[in-house]
Amino acid sequence: MLDSILLDEEGYLLNLDDWTPELAQQLATQEDITLTEQHWEIIHLLRDFYHEFEVSPAMRPLTKAVSKKLGAEKGRSIYLMTLFPGSPPKLAAKIAGLPKPANCL
Amino acid sequence: MQHTLLVTGSPYQSKACHSALCFARAALTAQPDSIKGVFFYEDAVLIGNDLAQPPRDEINLKQAWQTLASEFNLPLYLCIAAAVRRGVINETESKRYELNHHSLSSGFQLEGLGTFVELMNSTQKIIQFR
Amino acid sequence: MKNTLIHLTSSPYSSIACKEGLDLALVLATFEQKVDLCLSDAALSLLTKHQQPEPEQGKNLHKLLDGLEFYDIENVFIESSSLAPDPATQWPGITSLDSAAWSELFSSYQQVFRF
Structure with a gap:
């Protein structure tokens, strides 16, 4: 199982380089999420977003980025909420091994 | 007319916290509800460090702000991200980061x-001290 | 709603002022506030392409420029006389203003914050 030393007090990775797809599975399991193809495309998009711009997006930029890359249907917050319930930007960032988005609504 | 003050200058490298204090005192004395809140950002959050001790023969700026705030019921906000980064930590954050x-x-x-955005949208004017 | 101009003047690598200024811009945008950016003085170096800072030097804030569109931050202004000799080395998304328009810029917002 997950070594708790790898994670901060809220469950985000301490060392972003530790992330692997297998680790994402474990992080998701801890959040009671079974990763599907739909989850993975958001996770990859988030990781690309972070590497491109060096920032974890809040909800609005996330939905815009999803709309642009995966189509308007998936860029709706309702869709993202079904995949990552509660706060999609926070939960998806956690599973994608990225820093918690700042000042997230 | 209600103002919001945004203070960004370090209490040590600038006079931002000093000037803002003088302004706030003058404004509140003239009209007690003229300032809705003071938001400290960047190095100005160091004003809230309880452990900092000025030499006895210099102004205790933190105390001066506290006195003003309690006299006029003025909220003093520190940006949480800027403060935590600089070691200005409350009890909740201390627990969150498992600190002693x-x-x-x-x-x-x-x-x-x-909170700053809210202040900004509920007051007529914002004045930055840097 | 108010419109805000964030004016960056500090070097992106000498302090975290640029970082904290940009953080504020992103938060304002996240809260659906209208926000534009303008750059002058040492902050202009933010625009130079192909920056590769080491962790000790700070985050690569240049990368964020391309992400601004996702926050609906549409305008990054500079004064045209401050442009680098070779525009090809600069981030292409800037709007450059002549001196008169640059001076006027600061009175067209309800508030200007400097970092």
């Missing part, structure tokens, strides 16, 4: 920048 200490002085509160 907290360092936030009384009379100050840690808030997100969202």
